[in-house]
Amino acid sequence: xxxxxxxxxxxxxxxxxxxxxxxxxxxxxxxxxxxxxxxxxxxxxxxxxxxxxxxxxxxxxxxxxxxxxxxxxxxxxxxxxxxxxxxxxxxxxxxxxxxxxxxxxxxxxxxxxxxxxxxxxxxxxxxxxxxxxxxxxxxxxxxxxxxxxxxxxxxxxxxxxxxxxxxxxxxxxxxxxxxx
Numbered sequence: 814x815x816x817x818x819x820x821x822x823x824x825x826x827x828x829x830x831x832x833x834x835x836x837x838x839x840x841x842x843x844x845x846x847x848x849x850x851x852x853x854x855x856x857x858x859x860x861x862x863x864x865x866x867x868x869x870x871x872x873x874x875x876x877x878x879x880x881x882x883x884x885x886x887x888x889x890x891x892x893x894x895x896x897x898x899x900x901x902x903x904x905x906x907x908x909x910x911x912x913x914x915x916x917x918x919x920x921x922x923x924x925x926x927x928x929x930x931x932x933x934x935x936x937x938x939x940x941x942x943x944x945x946x947x948x949x950x951x952x953x954x955x956x957x958x959x960x961x962x963x964x965x966x967x968x969x970x971x972x973x974x975x976x977x978x979x980x981x982x983x984x985x986x987x988x989x990x991x992x993x
Contacts, residue, residue, distance in 0.1 A: 814888045816856040816865070817983070818897040819936075820872045821945040823851045823969055825962050849962040853970070854880040855941050856895070857983065864944060864978055866970060872900065874907030881911060881926060892925055898939065899930040940982035948973045 854867040854876065867883050869876035884893060897903060908928075916924040931938045951972045952965060959965045 814891045815859040815894045815896070816884065817859060817940050818854065818856040818895050819939050819941045819945070820900070821853045821855060821948070822872060823853065823949075823966065825849045825965065851962075851966050851969075852876065853973075855944060855973070856884065857941050857944070857978070857980075859983055862978065862983065864941075864973060864976070866973055868966075868970065872902060874902045874905040877903050878907050878911045885915075885926070892923075893927070895926070895928045896931060896939070897928060898936065899928075899933075903928070938982070938985075940980040940985075943980045943982065944973060944976070944978055947976065947978070 852869045852872045854869060854872075856865045857863070858865070865884065865887060867880050869879065881893075881895075884895075902908070912926060912928070915926045919925070921927075936942045948969050952959065952969055955968055959968050
């Protein structure tokens with residue numbers, strides 16, 4: 814399975830802040846707690862185009878390993894190839910230990926989990942960045958009904974899980990699924 818992966822750090826300020834009024838002047842919307850935060854790990858399966866979301870309290874080595882274990886459970890009999898940006902916690906000691914255990918004794922061509930990096934500082938290469946943008950744009954349009962951060966998180970994850978997502982960027986990395 815080929816997955817393009819990234820994390821999204823949703824904060825209360827993503828949905829509130831300033832909006833435009835009728836006279837092209839910004840209207841300040843009070844924010845109750847800008848420090849509230851939710852991390853989402855997400856991946857797009859380049860074959861099926863399925864989106865996989867996984868909520869974690871933070872983006873760190875432990876959460877990354879937990880996410881990859883979850884992905885392994887989604888595809889128990891498949892090798893995983895992840896394309897991602899290589900954030901520091903994706904290259905840390907916890908990830909190194911996880912990969913060493915998963916791929917122990919295997920030749921590189923037979924690894925169960927392989928991680929490949931996008932070019933440095935090139936989020937435009939990752940199709941899932943478009944997904945995060947769609948989710949945050951949707952949130953901003955729903956700001957009037959999301960009065961709590963719990964509602965914001967629910968709105969964001971529900972929208973993304975029900976979205977029929979298509980990105981031309983997926984074709985950069987995988988041919989037309991009908992060719993397979």
